[in-house]
Amino acid sequence: MNTIDFTPLYRSSIGFDRLAALLDSSLRADQTASGYPPYNIEVIDDDRYAISLAVAGFSKKELELKVENSVLSVSGKRADTDTDSRYLYQGIATRSFERRFNLADHVEVTGAELNNGLLTIGLQRQLPEAMKPRVISINTSAPVLEHDSSKGNAA
Template sequence: MTKLTLGSHPHMLGFEQLERLLERTAKSGNEGYPPFNIEQTSEQSYRITLAVAGFAEEDLRITVEDRQLVIRGRQRDDSDGRVFLHRGIAARQFQRTFVLAEGVEVGEAVMENGLLHVDLTRAVPETVVQTISIRKG
């Protein structure tokens, strides 16, 4: 039995890129840190919120790379000269990746009370009707 993929289905032309995107998303290896929410704020907008307590704005980096929103955090270890009797809050780093659909744009990012909010908007595509003329061969 042959494995049927999006790119090989006869009625799904040009979806090879979507199949690669799904494979890449499955392999992204996002761990459970930091926790996040994704909410729909209107018909055409979304908000991703990450719990980044302990991170300053300069510890975070937000980029869009090949239709992926990548949020990275890297805390500096500021324990020089300090003696901890218990250290349960470790300086850690993370990378969270979110695949963006075609037409989704990243808006502003706001840090508030240990939460990083990243706003996204989706452009509504125009409906295009194209008539193809038939010529005699």
């Protein structure tokens, strides 16, 4: 397996270590990982997203959502049901699962809903006020910087 050396990125940039670690972990991820349960990621608008997972057969009690270190984990564990059912064909998977989604900075989970076998998780980017763009007005009547004539031109 090929790996990418992120050393040049670390020595020439500050604060991007999470991005490099994310890329590295994505490249190291098991390529044979299960595609269960299938999911969609939808862009609702510039700052809102939704993840929908097909979790047919799971109840609300059997599902768990957790956010830790900007990673959303969705797991499902079926309660043991000792039934005497005999299937000719069983195409609905009911095995336990765990899905992880890396969240960007300032993306928060706003809620979750289970409806008709779909678990929909709402996400929203919530930038702090200090990071939002702001308009600076340009004044023409008063000088912004005062020059002190008593300093500077001494011989």
